[in-house]
Amino acid sequence: MGPRPQPGTPPPPPRPRPAGTRWRSICAAVVLALPASLISAAPAGAEVSHPRQQWLRESTAGLFLHWGMLTAPRHLNCQEWERDVTAGGWSADYWVDEARKLGASYIVLATFHSRLGYARPWPSKIPGSCATERDLLGELVKAGKAKDVRIILYMTDDPQWHNELGTETLDSPAYSAYKGERVDLTTRAGFGMYSYDLFFEVMENYPDLAGFWIDNDNEYWERNRLYEQIREKRPSWLLSNNNEDTPIMDTVSNEQKTGMTPSYDYPQAAWTPMPRLVEADYKLPTTGSWWYDGGDHPVDFRLSTGRYVTNAGSSMKSLMAETPMVNGRFPPDQERFNAFMSQWVPPIRSSLQGTEGGGYMYGGMQPGFWNDGAHGVVTVERGAKTQYVHVVTRPRTDMVRLRDNGYKVTSVSDLRTGERMRFTQSGGHLTILGIRTWDAYDTVFKVQTAGQPYFYDQSALKASASSAREGHPAGDLVDGGFQTYWDGDRRLPVSVTLDLGKRRKATYLAVDQREWSPTYARESFGRPEDSARIKDYRVYVSAHGRSWGQPVRTGALRSARGVQFIDIGEQHARYIKLEVLTTWSGPQAPTFHRELKIDEIRVAYGHPNSLLPPLPLEAESLGNDRDGMARLHLCRSCSGAFEVTGLGGGTRNALTYRDVTVAEAGNHRLQIDHTSAAATSLSVSANGAPAVDVPIAGDNAEVPASTAISVPLRAGANTVTLFSKAGKGPGIDRIAVGPLPPESYVPRTTMTVEPAGMQWAGSGQQSIKVSATLRLDDDDMIDKVRMAPVPLQGWSVQGDAVTATTMRLGQTLEASWTLTSPPGQDVGSVDIPIKASFETLGRPSEVTRQLRVRPRPADRVFMREAEDSRNRLGSSGITNCSPCSGGQKVRNIGGGPDAYVEFEDVTVDTAGTYTLFIDYTVNGDRSFFVSVNGGTPVEAAVSGIGNSTPQTTSIPVTLRQGTNTIKLYNHQTSAPDLDRLSLAK
Known part of the structure; x- marks a missing residue:
């Protein structure tokens, strides 16, 4: 290795790094996840698995501590802060002991943080920001080593909050004198140089530190090979990167993910597949800042324990953030949670640690x-x-x-x-x-x-596909490894065919999809994300692989993490073809749209069975009555391996359960597991009451599906009779009875309305075409579905409501309407509801989205929000911005050719020169480049502080009559965030 630069000396010439920093773009080059004993030191830049990571792989949790000079009550003087820390009785042992109560194996200390005054809790010879005389970091490292808790130091790349409180926290003159050259620490380059020196100072002085937790990258660090040099100097230390999968890093940290159902299932928002080390980085106090802001904010025990467990269930590490006060102690609610965890975890520790x-x-x-x-x-x-x-x-x-x-x-x-x-x-x-x-x-x-006895050996299978991306062939589907995967090359529909070698029995497919996308549509740090998993599919079988006939199974897979199953009944064939028709991701998330990746597909030919005890309420139970043609039928995919068939033609052919027992009278949820090759119906009567007719979707006569309804039952024993008025009814596998879900329960749906974003209307009467799509994302069926706008007084609607008798998982309902404002007047400020109503288990529910319309200012001939669905965003993304027009903006513009905002259909009545007003937010000095109709770009340079205050700049543009296209971008570096565009003549 070449000489390592020391603080205060020029760095060596940069060494080129691999193109791209995202894991998914170079994953073919990484080291495979092998047992630690088989892995030698891999080249820096490609270390998914390494012996130095072993202690963290065996861990369950870490403790994240945001603490510094601006911890409440804020100190603007470093010496005064240190004085109060010591006078308050700060103790390293206290932090280590509290971490152990949480079952945490490590502490990440975030004091050199952009919002905490860039405080350094160690005596430093490098001037530039607050540094203590007392070696708080050294004391913490020593205390942690004594009790087997490792310490990782947080480092930020971000100088933008240097004067957030009106007091400068970065000392550029002092650092410039130290370096012997002029350096502005408030710029990213200057701050990168300063923090680069701090990395080396820490590595030199604290050899027992466990690594660095790095809050995103700095161009100076990357250009000067900082990470490679850390690897050389401290090869046993870990590197973690926040919200980005940088290959040289050991760990990817996912920050404060929310919006999933249930709310504690944090891994639903993760986007990094195993065996990559992944952290879930979240706050324990459910309100307030990441740091102590003066309040004793509550800890939601239910949410926090749920996250702790579900993260372990996805091999993710729970990095729990607590908020120490100036004296280092935690607020009372956090101490209470830590004490609770010290008692709650030990009885189940074996299920969480080392698993x-x-x-x-x-x-x-x-x-x-x-x-x-x-x-x-x-x-x-x-x-x-x-x-x-x-x-x-x-x-x-x-x-x-x-x-x-x-x-x-x-x-x-x-x-x-x-x-x-x-x-x-x-x-x-x-x-x-x-x-x-x-x-x-x-x-x-x-x-x-005792193993999985009914799966065929993967080595006995072969796979082919209708398309595959280079480097990810279909053979990876059956190679027995999860580090290689098949990629459908953005083709839909797409199919994969499995060759069993000879004609064999097959009953289901176990599909392990690549866990590289969240399970639901979301925005994360301004970038759109969505699930890249299979939605609609068909399965065919063939004896020779040339003709396929009708599909043996058609359906939708839930967007969910973990192995998914496609039951196909008892088939005898050599070839099985899985045709994927659609995936869950929409075009609003181009990174995930049509990007199907599958690790493995396994083929099973049977199920493990136990003789006793039987599952309650089986159709074949001896206590049931079977009338007429109702009879037992072998069904190996059914619960208990039997079903009752022969229902049809009315009540004379019926199945009656004689002892359906519930504790309390009232409406209950009755789930019916049934089979049917074709659509039919089932009638259900409880205690002789008039029967309720239930539609049954047909698919496969050997594969059970579920339908749930609400039925009134009395306390104690009840009778439930099932029959069919159709010529041929479904087979009945079993029923299940339980309480109804809570009143608050609504099956998960996704409803989109276009155009999205605030709509700015001109003078006079206006017509707006609006479309809406409702998608069911849940297993529970919804009934009596209706979707339509709710017109306001004076507005008219052209187009009828769209309805559906029932909807099942993955099905959509779509419609378009034209909304026209009252005649003879300008459009006022209105929010027009687009409402979808439906029933679940007899209970009414609704989902509503608003079409927001506002009058355009009189001096503007055009106005459109950056987040409007008619714009193209490339890899840029929408984020909330309460002071912005419409409450949102587009961020992550620039830094490459794919991150832009393009306004199409910018319409003007006459050709000529117009003033383009650009509403933006920015922190620092940045630029947009503006191109009209693909012409030569014009730079719009702007400056600002805080990135949360909308400002306006303007440039002249030349437009043609009719429609135009205006594109804002910056191929070289980050651009400001964009709120909206408008035009004036």
Whole structure:
């Protein structure tokens, strides 16, 4: 290795780095995840797995501490802050002990933070920002080493908050004198040089530190090979990067993800596949800042424990942020949570530490949504012989039922109590029965297994595909490894064909999709994200691979993490073709749209079964009455391996359950698991009441599907009779009865309205064409669906409401209308609701989006928001901005040719020169480049402080009559954030 630069000396010439910093763009070059004993030191720049990471891989959690000179009460003088820290009794041991209560193996100390005064809690010889005389960092490292808690130091790349309070916190003259040259620390380049020197000072003085947690990148660091030099000087230290997957880093940290259902399931928003080390970085106080702002903000125990468990269930590390006060102590609510965790975690520690997430590359049963409202995750010991089922949201009944992923279960016990649990296996499910004791936050069952006996060996399979991206062939689907994957090359529909080698039995496919996208549409730091997973699909089988006939299964897969299953009944074929028709991501997230990636597809030919005890309310139970032609029928994918068929033609052919017992009278949720090859209907009568007719979707006569309705039942025993008025009714696998979901429950939907964003209307009567799409994202069916605008007084609507009798997972409802404002007057400020109403289990619900219309100022001939859906954003993204027009703006413009905002259909009545007004926010000095109709760009240079105050600049532009295109970009460096554009003559 060449000589290493020391603080105060010029850096060596830069060495070229691989093009691109995103993991997904160079993942073919990374080191595969192998046991640590088999990995030698890999080249810097490609270290997904390395022995130095082992301690973190075995960890569950870390403690993130934001603390510094601007911790409340804020200090604007470094010496006064240090005096109050010491006088208040600050203790390194206190922090280490509190971390251990949380089960944290490491502490990330964030004092050199842009919003905390760039404080350095160590004696520094490098002037430039606050530095203490007392070696607080050294004391913390020493205390952590004594109690096996590692310390990682936070470093920021961002100088923009240097004078947030009106007092300069960065001392450019002092650092310039130290360097012997003029350096402005308030610029990214100058701050990069200063912080670069600090990295080396810390590495030299604190060899027992565990690494650096780096809040994004600085161009100066990258240009001068900072990370490579850290690797050379401190090869055992870890590097973590926030919100970006930089290949040389050991860890990717995902900051404060929200918006998922349930709210605690943090991994739904993650976008980095295993075996990459991933942190979930979140606040424990549910309100307030990342640092102590003077308030004792509450800690939501339910949310925080749920995050802790679900992160472990996805092999993610919970980096929990607490807010120490000036004296280092935590506010009382945080201390109470830490004390609670010190008692709550130990009984289930074996299921959280030293385990991996189940349902992914390490094996294990399927996590996610289970029966009767239950939700949870699975953790596994290496080899997956021992698995832990974590029920984070308990079901509304006394049992838990989840897909077993082909594992033969030998025993189940409650991990906390040691109680042996009754269980049954059939139809691909494990059901744990008779659960009487539920933990308030996580009921954990220890499940012993004896392998997956009904899967074909991957080495016996071959795969081909209708398309594949170079470097990711179809063969990667069956190579037994999760580090390689097939990529569909942005083609939809696309198909993959599995060759079993000879004609064999097949019952289902286990599909492991690449976990590189969130499970739902969201915006993260101004960039649109969405799920790249399979939505609509068809499955065909063939004896020779030339003709395929009709599909044996058609349906939609849920957008969810972990292994997903496609049941196909009992098929006998050599070839199986999975045709993917659509994926969940929409075009608003171009990074994920049509980007299908699959790690592995496995083929099963049967299910593990247990003889006793049977699952309650099986159709074949001896206590049921079967009238007329109703009879037992073998169904290997059904629960208990049997169903009742022969329903049809009315009440003479019926199945009656005689002992459906509930504790309380009232309406209950009745779930019917049924099979049918074609669409039909089922009639349900409870206690002899008039029957309710239920539509049944047809797909495969050997694969159970579920339909749920609300039925009134009395306390105690009830009878439930099932029959069909159709010529041929469905087969009945089983029923399940439980309480209705809470009144607040609404199945998850996605509703979009276009145009989106504030609409600026000119003078006089106006007509606006609006379209809407409703998509069902949940397993529960919705009924009596209706979608239409709600016209305001004086407005007219051209176009009818669109309706659907029922909607199932992944189905959409679409319509367009023309809305016309009152005649003879200008448009006022109005919000027009677009409403979708529907029923779930007999309960009404609705989803509403607003079309926001405002009058355009009289001196403007055109005005449009940057976030308007008619614009093209490239890789830029929309983010909230409360002071901005319309409450949003577009950020992440510039830095490359793909990050821009393009306004199409900018219409003017006459050709000529116009004034283009650009509303923006910015921190520092930045520029837009503006191109009209593809012409020579004009630079619009602007300056500002804080990036949260909208400002306006203007330039002249020449437009042609009719429609024009205006594009704002900056190919070289970051541009300001854009609020809106307007034109004046």
